[in-house]
Amino acid sequence: MDQGGAAPVFSARTETDGDHVRVVVVGEVDMATADTMLQAALREPAGRVTLDLREVTFFDSAAIHAVVRLAQRFPGALTVLPSRQVRRVLEISGLAGQDWVAPA
Numbered sequence: 001m002d003q004g005g006a007a008p009v010f011s012a013r014t015e016t017d018g019d020h021v022r023v024v025v026v027g028e029v030d031m032a033t034a035d036t037m038l039q040a041a042l043r044e045p046a047g048r049v050t051l052d053l054r055e056v057t058f059f060d061s062a063a064i065h066a067v068v069r070l071a072q073r074f075p076g077a078l079t080v081l082p083s084r085q086v087r088r089v090l091e092i093s094g095l096a097g098q099d100w101v102a103p104a
Contacts, residue, residue, distance in 0.1 A: 001037075005025045006007045006033050008063045008080060009027040009028070010026065010028055010029070010033045011026045011027060011097035011100070012024070012025045012026075012028035012033075012036055012037045013026075013040075013052065014040050014041075014043060015047075015064050016043065016044050019045070019046055019047035019048060020046065020047070020048045020049075020050070021043075021044050021046035021048070021049050021050070021059065022050040022053050023037065023040045023041045023049070023050070024039050024055070024062060025040075025051065025052065025053050025055070025056055026050045026055040027055070027056065027057060027058075027083075028038070028056070028057055028058035028059075029058065029059050029060070029062075029063035029066075030054070030058060030059075030060045030062055030063065030071040030091075031060065031062040033063075034060075034063045034066040035062075035066065037051075037063070037066055038069060038070065040068040041070055046077075047075070047077060047097075048074070048078075048079075049070060049074050049078050049079070050077070050078075050079045050081065051067065051078065051079070051081065052068065052081045053080060053081060053082050053083055054081050054082070054083050055083060056082075056083045056085060056086050057083070057084060058085065059061070059083075059086045059087060059089045060089075063086075063089075064089065064090075064093055064095065067080060067095075067102065068095075071098065071100050076086055076089060076099075078100040079100060079102055080100050080102060082101060082102070087104065
């Protein structure tokens with residue numbers, strides 16, 4: 001149901017430095033945007049990936065699935081920088097203790 005509000009803002013910007021890919025994500029990551037975030041991380045060949053989620057305001061199960069896929073694709077080479085909201089979702093899902101989640 002449209003409540004007349006502005007459309008949620010989402011962007012995923014990729015920065016490459018050698019074999020390090022950094023994806024800066026802003027806004028809501030949900031079933032409509034999670035694959036875009038995933039594809040942004042996979043677009044360039046990479047040996048290391050940083051997923052900067054510090055400006056993410058909403059993070060659902062589709063977003064969790066995308067991050068888990070990245071962790072499987074880049075074992076030992078993924079770093080996730082979570083926002084407060086993302087960290088809470090990762091805590092609830094039992095993933096906050098993974099080595100790819102940057103400490104608070």
